[in-house]
Amino acid sequence: MDPIQRVATREVYRNNWMTVREDAIRRADGSDGIYGVVDKPTYALVIPLDGDRLHLVEQFRYPLGMRRWEFPQGTAPDLAETPPAELARRELREETGLRASAFTELGMLDVAPGLASQRGHVYLATGLTEGVPERELEEQDMRTAWFSRTEVEKMISTGEISDAQTVAAYTLLLLHERR
Numbered sequence: 001m002d003p004i005q006r007v008a009t010r011e012v013y014r015n016n017w018m019t020v021r022e023d024a025i026r027r028a029d030g031s032d033g034i035y036g037v038v039d040k041p042t043y044a045l046v047i048p049l050d051g052d053r054l055h056l057v058e059q060f061r062y063p064l065g066m067r068r069w070e071f072p073q074g075t076a077p078d079l080a081e082t083p084p085a086e087l088a089r090r091e092l093r094e095e096t097g098l099r100a101s102a103f104t105e106l107g108m109l110d111v112a113p114g115l116a117s118q119r120g121h122v123y124l125a126t127g128l129t130e131g132v133p134e135r136e137l138e139e140q141d142m143r144t145a146w147f148s149r150t151e152v153e154k155m156i157s158t159g160e161i162s163d164a165q166t167v168a169a170y171t172l173l174l175l176h177e178r179r
Helices: 084-096 149-158 164-178
Strands: 004-014 019-027 032-039 043-050 053-061 066-070 099-110 119-129 143-148
Touching: 004 032, 043 084, 043 099, 043 164, 053 084, 053 149, 066 164, 084 099, 084 119, 099 164, 119 164, 143 149, 149 164
Parallel strands: 043 119
Antiparallel strands: 004 019, 019 032, 043 053, 053 066, 053 143, 099 119
16 A cells, blocks of 8 residues: 555646646544645656767757756657657757667666656667757757767766766666666
């Protein structure tokens, strides 16, 4: 039995990308409370690797008010039921123009499990060929670049890369390579 039971739920906000709900809950000790939950579809994150080089994207992240470097990643509300590997191929092609001959699933990430239901599948993309990006309207300001592993690790340590999913995905890559 779960230590927290949902007693009731109400939708507070909805758009094409997310739903915010408030759940009335009952804890194991019988006390009542509330939980605010952000529901978003599952996403895919792709680590494009070519030898010692990693391909990253940079874009303006509105909630932070700044540009951030990260691995290509995303989802789409109209593709919520798309298999994660297919979503990964789409995101790679859309954001970078790259195509990969091989995709290896490295693991799963929970974005912010204390407030969001969103989960992400992490893929390693290899056997890359260049192409033209197919960006969405919101991605028009996106830039892409290749970085060495040394550069990526320095960017993580200095905070130039602070996207939690990108940092965690890089760790999954390192663990995968140790096997």
